[in-house]
Amino acid sequence: MTTSTHLSSTTPVLTRTIRLGLIRTRLELIGLARAKDAVIFTLALPVMLLILFGAIFSDTLEGTSVTVGQWFTPGIIAASVLSAGFVNLATSMAIERHDGTLRRLALTPLPAASYLIGKILMTVLLAAGMTVVLLIVGAAAFDIDIPTSAAAIGTFAWVFLLGVTAAAVLGIALSSLPRSAKSAAVVFTPPFLFLQFISGVFIEFSSIPSWMRAFSGVFPLRWLAAGMRAVFLPDQFELAVEPGGSYRLGLGAVILTVWVLAGFAIAVRTFNFGRER
Amino acid sequence: MNALDHQETPIINARDVHRTYGSVRALSGIELEVNRGEIVAILGPNGAGKTTLVEILEGLRRRDGGEVSVLGQDPERAEAAWRARIGAVLQLGTETDEFTVAEMLDAHAAYYPHPRLVTDIVEALDLAGLEDRRVRRLSGGQRRRLDIALGIVGDPEVLFLDEPTTGLDAEVRRSIWQLIRHLADDGTTIVLTTHYLDEVEHLAARTLVLVDGEIVWSGETGNLRDNTAPTAVAFGLRPPLLATDLPPSLGNCAEQSADGRVTIKTQDSTQVVSDLMRWASSVEGPNPVTNLQVGQPSLEDAYLALLDTTHAKDLRS
Numbered sequence: 001m002t003t004s005t006h007l008s009s010t011t012p013v014l015t016r017t018i019r020l021g022l023i024r025t026r027l028e029l030i031g032l033a034r035a036k037d038a039v040i041f042t043l044a045l046p047v048m049l050l051i052l053f054g055a056i057f058s059d060t061l062e063g064t065s066v067t068v069g070q071w072f073t074p075g076i077i078a079a080s081v082l083s084a085g086f087v088n089l090a091t092s093m094a095i096e097r098h099d100g101t102l103r104r105l106a107l108t109p110l111p112a113a114s115y116l117i118g119k120i121l122m123t124v125l126l127a128a129g130m131t132v133v134l135l136i137v138g139a140a141a142f143d144i145d146i147p148t149s150a151a152a153i154g155t156f157a158w159v160f161l162l163g164v165t166a167a168a169v170l171g172i173a174l175s176s177l178p179r180s181a182k183s184a185a186v187v188f189t190p191p192f193l194f195l196q197f198i199s200g201v202f203i204e205f206s207s208i209p210s211w212m213r214a215f216s217g218v219f220p221l222r223w224l225a226a227g228m229r230a231v232f233l234p235d236q237f238e239l240a241v242e243p244g245g246s247y248r249l250g251l252g253a254v255i256l257t258v259w260v261l262a263g264f265a266i267a268v269r270t271f272n273f274g275r276e277r
Numbered sequence: 278m279n280a281l282d283h284q285e286t287p288i289i290n291a292r293d294v295h296r297t298y299g300s301v302r303a304l305s306g307i308e309l310e311v312n313r314g315e316i317v318a319i320l321g322p323n324g325a326g327k328t329t330l331v332e333i334l335e336g337l338r339r340r341d342g343g344e345v346s347v348l349g350q351d352p353e354r355a356e357a358a359w360r361a362r363i364g365a366v367l368q369l370g371t372e373t374d375e376f377t378v379a380e381m382l383d384a385h386a387a388y389y390p391h392p393r394l395v396t397d398i399v400e401a402l403d404l405a406g407l408e409d410r411r412v413r414r415l416s417g418g419q420r421r422r423l424d425i426a427l428g429i430v431g432d433p434e435v436l437f438l439d440e441p442t443t444g445l446d447a448e449v450r451r452s453i454w455q456l457i458r459h460l461a462d463d464g465t466t467i468v469l470t471t472h473y474l475d476e477v478e479h480l481a482a483r484t485l486v487l488v489d490g491e492i493v494w495s496g497e498t499g500n501l502r503d504n505t506a507p508t509a510v511a512f513g514l515r516p517p518l519l520a521t522d523l524p525p526s527l528g529n530c531a532e533q534s535a536d537g538r539v540t541i542k543t544q545d546s547t548q549v550v551s552d553l554m555r556w557a558s559s560v561e562g563p564n565p566v567t568n569l570q571v572g573q574p575s576l577e578d579a580y581l582a583l584l585d586t587t588h589a590k591d592l593r594s
Binding site: 023034100104105106109110274276 | 336
């Protein structure tokens, strides 16, 4: 990048906000790429879980030909997409609230929306990377079918994009919770584990109590997981195993969309780099 | 508004600014006026309210009362266009460690509508050749110069400088002071917060001393020394004379150090020297007073004397 990328004051606000958002995204990705240990462990954890689950439970789910490894692959992809926003983004923003990054930015004319765009795009790219790695492992170790039909690819696209954006805005909302940079790394793990248990990632969704299933429907992970199962598991699974014989993806799309729109609107209105207003 | 009024409109104008945190009074009745191209120092012990005051001027914090105008706008309600006209030199934390000098400067330049050229900034701050170095690998002086580069890359009209030379060696400090004076000469209005009195002395025409959230002294920096600190009159005495041999008007406030040198601290050095000379001529034999020096008080002495006075007042009240 050279100094010629600066934007003059006559550039329309929206263009300027988006271009600065892309400059922020580049900076976020550079920061991410240079925190190599963090990236490696972020990727290694779901891969390890996937391999462990698939290796320990070698049988198939009752009434289907789906093995545990195959069943777990879409679930762990959904959890990884959520963790990119919920754990990674929320932690990075929580740290930036305390380490001086936000104070520095608060004194510049950088629009809050550009900063948020940078965070969200970083999250989307991180989640995409994790998904690719997990699909490679799933295909190699558990014969997961990578779908080629337009319908399945379309479902994957909207589930992924809505899911990762919802996870990102959830992460932005929660980033103000930790009271210090040190605590940021541990604050988000318990709720993340909780959501994974009630949303059908670790435990087959139909065997969870119905009130817990209803509660999980408020949060993005359940719909992300159901959507990923719809893409990567055979149709017979939905009929034989899912509660009511349906993933209820229409409802999922609505709930994820509400998360994304409400979350981004609230974030842009309330996030101001920590200035007292 | 006529031309004269315009010229005299202060860039920073704070009137009766108050701020409390819970029941703790952080600032009370602060008055501050800074004109274009002026360097004003805010001096005070830790916890005096310096940071709160600067953050109110920067638009990061609310005030509970009073009026503040910076560049003609209330910082509390200011928008991005106003922030494009201010700059702040903060101390780099670890958050920037993994980025290179050029990455930090390019990104910050992009945030501003009319930035300075990064190549010019790099040149001016002697960072040439370090563009591709990670911030983590910079020396203390290089980091501080990058702090300043980030503060001025947006070509601000008002610059807030927080401890600009903390932890730097004498040579680097001098070069940074020179740079700051250049900025002020070019019309940048500068608010400096610091613990270093020599820094205040070198840079700030006017100083404001803040203690417990109140201004205890403000005025031209040179007057801080004149108004509050005693002058030291120091001399040797020909043996076997001792400080106790001096007449009471001098001896009562004289201190004799181990090497025999006598120091008298006074607000009226002329009177002390004249008394001393009268006494010396009354002593038989050669002049008993040797190596007489009348020292200018250090600004540090002046500042400490001021803090002592304030503290004593607090104890009485």
